[in-house]
Amino acid sequence: MSVVNLNSENFTNEVLEENLPVLIDFWASWCGPCRMMAPVVDEIASSMEGSLKVGKVNIDENPELAEKYGVMSIPTFIVIKNGKETGRTIGVQAKEEILKLL
Amino acid sequence: MYDVIIVGSGPAGISASIYVKRRKLSVLVISTKNSALEKTEKIENYYGFEKGITGKELYNNGINQAKNLGVELINDEVVSLKFLENFEVETINSKYEAKAVILATGTNRNAPDIKGIKEFEGKGVSYCAICDAYFYKSKDVAVLGNGNYAIYEMEQLKPIVNSVTILTNGSKIIENRHEDLQVIEKPIKEVKGNNKIEEVQFEDNTKKSISGIFIAQGIASSSDLARQIGARIENNNIVVDENMQTTVPGLFACGDCTGGLLQISKSVYEGALAGLSVLKDIKL
Numbered sequence: 210m211s212v213v214n215l216n217s218e219n220f221t222n223e224v225l226e227e228n229l230p231v232l233i234d235f236w237a238s239w240c241g242p243c244r245m246m247a248p249v250v251d252e253i254a255s256s257m258e259g260s261l262k263v264g265k266v267n268i269d270e271n272p273e274l275a276e277k278y279g280v281m282s283i284p285t286f287i288v289i290k291n292g293k294e295t296g297r298t299i300g301v302q303a304k305e306e307i308l309k310l311l
Numbered sequence: 312m313y314d315v316i317i318v319g320s321g322p323a324g325i326s327a328s329i330y331v332k333r334r335k336l337s338v339l340v341i342s343t344k345n346s347a348l349e350k351t352e353k354i355e356n357y358y359g360f361e362k363g364i365t366g367k368e369l370y371n372n373g374i375n376q377a378k379n380l381g382v383e384l385i386n387d388e389v390v391s392l393k394f395l396e397n398f399e400v401e402t403i404n405s406k407y408e409a410k411a412v413i414l415a416t417g418t419n420r421n422a423p424d425i426k427g428i429k430e431f432e433g434k435g436v437s438y439c440a441i442c443d444a445y446f447y448k449s450k451d452v453a454v455l456g457n458g459n460y461a462i463y464e465m466e467q468l469k470p471i472v473n474s475v476t477i478l479t480n481g482s483k484i485i486e487n488r489h490e491d492l493q494v495i496e497k498p499i500k501e502v503k504g505n506n507k508i509e510e511v512q513f514e515d516n517t518k519k520s521i522s523g524i525f526i527a528q529g530i531a532s533s534s535d536l537a538r539q540i541g542a543r544i545e546n547n548n549i550v551v552d553e554n555m556q557t558t559v560p561g562l563f564a565c566g567d568c569t570g571g572l573l574q575i576s577k578s579v580y581e582g583a584l585a586g587l588s589v590l591k592d593i594k595l
Contacts (some may be wrong), residue, residue, distance in 0.1 A: 226456065245558065300544075
Protein backbone atom coordinates (compact mmCIF):
# COMPACT_ATOMS: atom_id res chain seq x y z
CA MET A 210 0.00 0.00 0.00
CA SER A 211 1.38 3.37 -0.88
CA VAL A 212 1.45 6.34 1.44
CA VAL A 213 -1.80 8.35 1.35
CA ASN A 214 -1.62 12.15 1.11
CA LEU A 215 -4.05 13.38 3.73
CA ASN A 216 -6.00 16.63 3.74
CA SER A 217 -9.13 18.05 5.37
CA GLU A 218 -11.37 16.57 2.66
CA ASN A 219 -10.21 12.96 2.91
CA PHE A 220 -9.15 12.88 6.57
CA THR A 221 -12.43 11.57 8.01
CA ASN A 222 -12.74 8.83 5.44
CA GLU A 223 -9.07 7.82 5.27
CA VAL A 224 -8.21 8.12 8.97
CA LEU A 225 -11.11 8.51 11.39
CA GLU A 226 -13.32 5.87 9.75
CA GLU A 227 -10.46 3.50 8.89
CA ASN A 228 -10.53 0.04 10.49
CA LEU A 229 -6.76 -0.40 10.34
CA PRO A 230 -4.47 1.60 12.63
CA VAL A 231 -3.18 4.68 10.82
CA LEU A 232 0.31 6.15 11.13
CA ILE A 233 0.41 9.83 10.20
CA ASP A 234 3.63 11.66 9.31
CA PHE A 235 3.32 15.45 9.73
CA TRP A 236 5.98 16.99 7.48
CA ALA A 237 7.02 19.92 5.28
CA SER A 238 9.23 20.21 2.20
CA TRP A 239 11.58 22.71 3.88
CA CYS A 240 12.21 20.47 6.88
CA GLY A 241 15.52 18.58 6.49
CA PRO A 242 14.77 16.01 9.19
CA CYS A 243 11.39 15.30 7.53
CA ARG A 244 13.12 14.58 4.22
CA MET A 245 15.49 12.18 5.98
CA MET A 246 12.51 10.29 7.42
CA ALA A 247 10.65 9.94 4.09
CA PRO A 248 12.37 6.66 3.07
CA VAL A 249 11.74 5.23 6.55
CA VAL A 250 8.04 6.07 6.29
CA ASP A 251 7.87 4.51 2.81
CA GLU A 252 9.54 1.38 4.12
CA ILE A 253 7.04 1.10 6.99
CA ALA A 254 4.17 1.48 4.51
CA SER A 255 5.40 -1.35 2.31
CA SER A 256 6.49 -3.70 5.11
CA MET A 257 3.26 -3.27 7.10
CA GLU A 258 0.90 -3.48 4.15
CA GLY A 259 -2.44 -4.98 5.16
CA SER A 260 -2.01 -4.28 8.88
CA LEU A 261 -1.29 -0.54 8.92
CA LYS A 262 -2.30 2.44 6.81
CA VAL A 263 0.33 5.14 6.44
CA GLY A 264 -0.57 8.75 5.64
CA LYS A 265 1.25 12.05 5.32
CA VAL A 266 0.08 15.52 6.23
CA ASN A 267 1.92 18.37 4.52
CA ILE A 268 1.57 21.04 7.19
CA ASP A 269 1.99 23.93 4.72
CA GLU A 270 -1.02 22.73 2.75
CA ASN A 271 -3.02 21.55 5.76
CA PRO A 272 -2.24 23.79 8.73
CA GLU A 273 -5.67 23.07 10.21
CA LEU A 274 -4.80 19.37 10.66
CA ALA A 275 -1.50 20.26 12.35
CA GLU A 276 -3.41 22.65 14.61
CA LYS A 277 -6.11 20.07 15.38
CA TYR A 278 -3.51 17.56 16.57
CA GLY A 279 -1.41 20.16 18.40
CA VAL A 280 1.67 19.53 16.23
CA MET A 281 4.39 22.01 17.22
CA SER A 282 7.49 20.32 15.89
CA ILE A 283 8.17 18.29 12.77
CA PRO A 284 8.50 15.52 11.90
CA THR A 285 5.75 14.32 14.26
CA PHE A 286 4.36 10.81 13.97
CA ILE A 287 0.91 10.03 15.36
CA VAL A 288 -0.91 6.70 15.48
CA ILE A 289 -4.71 6.76 15.26
CA LYS A 290 -6.81 3.70 16.10
CA ASN A 291 -10.60 3.81 15.72
CA GLY A 292 -10.47 7.57 15.31
CA LYS A 293 -8.48 8.16 18.51
CA GLU A 294 -4.82 9.06 18.99
CA THR A 295 -3.00 6.19 20.71
CA GLY A 296 0.64 7.15 20.25
CA ARG A 297 2.92 9.98 19.27
CA THR A 298 6.63 10.55 18.74
CA ILE A 299 8.66 13.52 17.53
CA GLY A 300 11.85 13.80 15.49
CA VAL A 301 14.14 11.54 13.51
CA GLN A 302 14.17 7.96 14.68
CA ALA A 303 14.60 4.35 13.66
CA LYS A 304 11.81 2.41 12.01
CA GLU A 305 11.65 0.15 15.10
CA GLU A 306 10.97 3.12 17.38
CA ILE A 307 8.04 4.22 15.27
CA LEU A 308 6.65 0.69 15.11
CA LYS A 309 6.70 0.57 18.92
CA LEU A 310 3.86 3.10 18.86
CA LEU A 311 1.52 0.54 17.29
CA MET B 312 33.79 23.52 -2.56
CA TYR B 313 35.80 21.22 -0.31
CA ASP B 314 35.81 17.45 -0.48
CA VAL B 315 35.46 17.24 3.28
CA ILE B 316 34.67 19.70 6.05
CA ILE B 317 35.48 18.65 9.59
CA VAL B 318 33.86 20.48 12.50
CA GLY B 319 36.12 20.31 15.54
CA SER B 320 39.89 20.21 16.03
CA GLY B 321 40.29 17.79 18.93
CA PRO B 322 41.84 14.31 18.59
CA ALA B 323 38.90 12.94 16.54
CA GLY B 324 38.67 15.83 14.07
CA ILE B 325 42.43 16.17 13.59
CA SER B 326 42.94 12.41 13.14
CA ALA B 327 40.21 12.38 10.51
CA SER B 328 41.78 15.38 8.74
CA ILE B 329 45.18 13.67 8.60
CA TYR B 330 43.77 10.54 6.96
CA VAL B 331 41.78 12.59 4.46
CA LYS B 332 44.63 14.97 3.61
CA ARG B 333 47.17 12.19 3.08
CA ARG B 334 44.95 10.98 0.24
CA LYS B 335 45.17 14.42 -1.38
CA LEU B 336 41.56 15.43 -0.84
CA SER B 337 40.75 19.03 0.00
CA VAL B 338 39.84 19.35 3.65
CA LEU B 339 38.83 22.24 5.86
CA VAL B 340 38.77 22.01 9.65
CA ILE B 341 36.51 24.56 11.35
CA SER B 342 36.86 24.99 15.07
CA THR B 343 36.27 27.43 17.89
CA LYS B 344 39.43 26.08 19.56
CA ASN B 345 37.37 25.44 22.64
CA SER B 346 38.47 21.87 23.23
CA ALA B 347 37.87 19.74 26.31
CA LEU B 348 41.34 18.29 25.68
CA GLU B 349 43.03 21.67 25.83
CA LYS B 350 41.61 22.21 29.31
CA THR B 351 42.86 18.87 30.62
CA GLU B 352 45.81 19.50 32.90
CA LYS B 353 47.78 16.30 32.53
CA ILE B 354 47.19 13.12 30.56
CA GLU B 355 48.89 10.02 31.87
CA ASN B 356 46.80 7.28 30.27
CA TYR B 357 47.51 7.90 26.59
CA TYR B 358 50.02 5.73 24.78
CA GLY B 359 53.58 6.90 24.13
CA PHE B 360 54.25 9.70 26.62
CA GLU B 361 56.53 8.34 29.33
CA LYS B 362 56.01 11.29 31.66
CA GLY B 363 52.50 12.16 30.54
CA ILE B 364 51.64 15.27 28.56
CA THR B 365 49.48 18.33 29.19
CA GLY B 366 46.19 18.53 27.31
CA LYS B 367 47.20 21.85 25.83
CA GLU B 368 50.45 20.46 24.45
CA LEU B 369 48.80 17.39 22.94
CA TYR B 370 46.03 19.50 21.44
CA ASN B 371 48.48 21.98 19.89
CA ASN B 372 50.75 19.18 18.65
CA GLY B 373 47.79 17.67 16.81
CA ILE B 374 46.88 20.95 15.18
CA ASN B 375 50.48 21.63 14.14
CA GLN B 376 50.80 18.10 12.75
CA ALA B 377 47.71 18.68 10.59
CA LYS B 378 48.96 22.09 9.47
CA ASN B 379 52.34 20.61 8.52
CA LEU B 380 50.52 18.16 6.27
CA GLY B 381 48.70 21.04 4.58
CA VAL B 382 45.32 20.77 6.29
CA GLU B 383 43.48 24.09 6.18
CA LEU B 384 42.24 25.16 9.61
CA ILE B 385 40.08 28.15 10.42
CA ASN B 386 38.90 29.58 13.70
CA ASP B 387 35.15 30.09 13.37
CA GLU B 388 31.89 28.90 14.90
CA VAL B 389 29.52 26.66 12.95
CA VAL B 390 25.89 27.61 13.54
CA SER B 391 24.04 25.69 10.85
CA LEU B 392 24.35 22.51 8.78
CA LYS B 393 22.12 21.82 5.77
CA PHE B 394 22.05 19.42 2.86
CA LEU B 395 20.92 20.74 -0.50
CA GLU B 396 22.90 19.31 -3.43
CA ASN B 397 25.96 19.26 -1.19
CA PHE B 398 26.49 19.93 2.48
CA GLU B 399 26.25 23.61 3.37
CA VAL B 400 28.11 24.63 6.52
CA GLU B 401 27.30 28.08 7.82
CA THR B 402 29.57 29.83 10.30
CA ILE B 403 29.30 33.22 11.96
CA ASN B 404 31.51 34.72 9.27
CA SER B 405 30.94 32.65 6.14
CA LYS B 406 29.36 29.71 4.30
CA TYR B 407 31.18 26.66 2.96
CA GLU B 408 30.18 23.67 0.84
CA ALA B 409 31.49 20.12 0.96
CA LYS B 410 30.80 16.69 -0.46
CA ALA B 411 31.05 15.15 3.00
CA VAL B 412 31.07 16.43 6.58
CA ILE B 413 32.62 14.95 9.71
CA LEU B 414 31.24 16.14 13.06
CA ALA B 415 33.80 16.03 15.85
CA THR B 416 33.02 18.86 18.26
CA GLY B 417 33.03 16.73 21.35
CA THR B 418 30.05 16.28 23.58
CA ASN B 419 27.60 18.91 24.68
CA ARG B 420 27.99 19.14 28.41
CA ASN B 421 25.70 22.10 28.92
CA ALA B 422 22.18 20.76 28.38
CA PRO B 423 19.66 22.94 30.19
CA ASP B 424 18.79 21.74 33.65
CA ILE B 425 15.66 23.82 34.06
CA LYS B 426 12.42 22.50 35.49
CA GLY B 427 9.84 21.92 32.76
CA ILE B 428 12.21 21.85 29.77
CA LYS B 429 12.13 18.07 29.35
CA GLU B 430 8.40 17.87 30.03
CA PHE B 431 7.51 20.37 27.31
CA GLU B 432 9.72 18.99 24.52
CA GLY B 433 7.58 19.16 21.38
CA LYS B 434 5.00 21.19 23.30
CA GLY B 435 6.78 24.50 23.13
CA VAL B 436 10.38 23.42 23.71
CA SER B 437 12.31 23.06 20.45
CA TYR B 438 15.93 22.36 19.58
CA CYS B 439 15.71 23.58 15.98
CA ALA B 440 14.48 27.04 14.99
CA ILE B 441 14.57 26.38 11.25
CA CYS B 442 12.42 23.24 11.69
CA ASP B 443 9.82 24.57 14.09
CA ALA B 444 9.58 28.35 13.59
CA TYR B 445 6.52 27.80 11.39
CA PHE B 446 4.47 26.72 14.42
CA TYR B 447 5.08 30.01 16.20
CA LYS B 448 3.85 32.42 13.53
CA SER B 449 2.95 35.76 15.14
CA LYS B 450 3.67 34.39 18.62
CA ASP B 451 6.06 35.51 21.34
CA VAL B 452 8.98 33.13 21.75
CA ALA B 453 12.33 32.92 23.52
CA VAL B 454 15.75 31.53 22.72
CA LEU B 455 17.70 30.04 25.62
CA GLY B 456 21.40 30.82 25.26
CA ASN B 457 23.90 33.64 25.36
CA GLY B 458 26.26 33.20 22.41
CA ASN B 459 26.41 33.42 18.63
CA TYR B 460 24.39 30.23 18.26
CA ALA B 461 21.51 31.78 20.23
CA ILE B 462 21.70 34.93 18.11
CA TYR B 463 21.68 32.85 14.91
CA GLU B 464 18.57 30.98 16.05
CA MET B 465 16.97 34.30 16.99
CA GLU B 466 17.62 35.57 13.46
CA GLN B 467 15.92 32.48 11.98
CA LEU B 468 12.84 33.09 14.11
CA LYS B 469 12.55 36.85 13.81
CA PRO B 470 10.90 37.09 10.35
CA ILE B 471 8.19 34.60 11.34
CA VAL B 472 7.28 35.19 14.97
CA ASN B 473 5.90 38.26 16.72
CA SER B 474 8.81 38.73 19.13
CA VAL B 475 11.95 36.90 20.23
CA THR B 476 13.58 37.37 23.61
CA ILE B 477 16.94 35.84 24.42
CA LEU B 478 17.00 34.27 27.88
CA THR B 479 20.54 33.83 29.16
CA ASN B 480 19.56 32.13 32.43
CA GLY B 481 21.97 34.12 34.56
CA SER B 482 24.82 34.40 32.05
CA LYS B 483 26.04 37.53 30.29
CA ILE B 484 25.08 37.87 26.63
CA ILE B 485 28.00 38.11 24.21
CA GLU B 486 28.72 41.51 22.78
CA ASN B 487 25.42 42.93 21.63
CA ARG B 488 25.48 43.09 17.85
CA HIS B 489 21.83 44.12 17.51
CA GLU B 490 20.49 47.37 18.80
CA ASP B 491 17.01 45.93 19.10
CA LEU B 492 18.01 42.66 20.74
CA GLN B 493 15.64 41.78 23.59
CA VAL B 494 17.56 40.04 26.36
CA ILE B 495 16.66 38.89 29.86
CA GLU B 496 19.71 37.85 31.85
CA LYS B 497 17.88 36.75 35.02
CA PRO B 498 18.23 33.13 36.18
CA ILE B 499 15.26 30.95 35.25
CA LYS B 500 13.34 29.03 37.90
CA GLU B 501 11.03 27.01 35.67
CA VAL B 502 9.04 26.76 32.47
CA LYS B 503 5.31 26.43 33.04
CA GLY B 504 2.10 25.70 31.17
CA ASN B 505 -0.78 23.29 30.88
CA ASN B 506 -0.67 21.26 27.67
CA LYS B 507 2.00 23.52 26.22
CA ILE B 508 4.36 26.23 27.39
CA GLU B 509 2.71 29.40 28.57
CA GLU B 510 5.31 31.23 30.63
CA VAL B 511 8.82 31.36 32.00
CA GLN B 512 9.21 32.05 35.69
CA PHE B 513 12.44 33.63 36.90
CA GLU B 514 14.22 33.14 40.23
CA ASP B 515 13.05 36.58 41.37
CA ASN B 516 9.45 35.36 40.84
CA THR B 517 8.82 37.63 37.85
CA LYS B 518 7.26 36.00 34.80
CA LYS B 519 7.25 36.32 31.03
CA SER B 520 4.51 34.93 28.79
CA ILE B 521 5.87 32.94 25.86
CA SER B 522 4.52 30.26 23.52
CA GLY B 523 7.82 28.61 22.71
CA ILE B 524 11.42 28.32 23.86
CA PHE B 525 14.25 27.37 21.49
CA ILE B 526 17.31 25.82 23.08
CA ALA B 527 20.64 27.19 21.78
CA GLN B 528 23.03 27.17 24.70
CA GLY B 529 26.75 27.72 24.24
CA ILE B 530 28.27 26.67 20.94
CA ALA B 531 26.26 24.49 18.57
CA SER B 532 27.46 20.98 19.33
CA SER B 533 27.76 18.06 16.94
CA SER B 534 24.44 16.74 18.17
CA ASP B 535 22.76 20.13 17.62
CA LEU B 536 24.06 20.20 14.04
CA ALA B 537 23.14 16.55 13.47
CA ARG B 538 19.64 17.25 14.74
CA GLN B 539 19.24 20.23 12.37
CA ILE B 540 20.03 18.11 9.34
CA GLY B 541 18.00 15.11 10.48
CA ALA B 542 20.54 12.57 11.70
CA ARG B 543 19.33 10.26 14.41
CA ILE B 544 20.31 11.02 18.01
CA GLU B 545 19.91 8.71 20.98
CA ASN B 546 20.52 9.92 24.55
CA ASN B 547 22.20 13.00 23.09
CA ASN B 548 24.74 10.81 21.26
CA ILE B 549 24.86 10.76 17.47
CA VAL B 550 23.95 7.33 16.12
CA VAL B 551 26.67 5.99 13.79
CA ASP B 552 27.22 2.73 11.94
CA GLU B 553 30.41 0.64 11.96
CA ASN B 554 32.02 3.14 9.54
CA MET B 555 31.15 6.18 11.70
CA GLN B 556 28.49 7.26 9.21
CA THR B 557 25.39 8.84 10.73
CA THR B 558 21.89 8.02 9.46
CA VAL B 559 22.42 10.83 6.90
CA PRO B 560 24.52 9.62 3.93
CA GLY B 561 27.81 11.53 3.66
CA LEU B 562 27.61 12.82 7.22
CA PHE B 563 30.03 11.22 9.66
CA ALA B 564 30.60 11.69 13.39
CA CYS B 565 33.47 10.68 15.65
CA GLY B 566 34.87 11.21 19.13
CA ASP B 567 32.94 12.12 22.27
CA CYS B 568 29.78 13.09 20.33
CA THR B 569 29.09 9.43 19.51
CA GLY B 570 29.03 8.40 23.18
CA GLY B 571 30.93 5.55 24.84
CA LEU B 572 34.35 6.10 26.42
CA LEU B 573 35.25 9.79 26.59
CA GLN B 574 38.92 8.99 26.00
CA ILE B 575 41.55 10.33 23.59
CA SER B 576 42.38 6.84 22.33
CA LYS B 577 38.77 6.24 21.33
CA SER B 578 38.55 9.64 19.62
CA VAL B 579 41.77 9.05 17.66
CA TYR B 580 40.51 5.64 16.50
CA GLU B 581 37.09 6.96 15.50
CA GLY B 582 38.65 9.95 13.72
CA ALA B 583 40.90 7.63 11.71
CA LEU B 584 37.94 5.39 10.86
CA ALA B 585 35.74 8.35 9.87
CA GLY B 586 38.55 9.72 7.67
CA LEU B 587 39.03 6.38 5.92
CA SER B 588 35.28 5.90 5.50
CA VAL B 589 34.92 9.33 3.89
CA LEU B 590 37.59 8.35 1.38
CA LYS B 591 35.49 5.36 0.36
CA ASP B 592 32.30 7.41 0.35
CA ILE B 593 33.38 10.30 -1.85
CA LYS B 594 33.24 9.52 -5.52
CA LEU B 595 36.54 10.79 -6.86
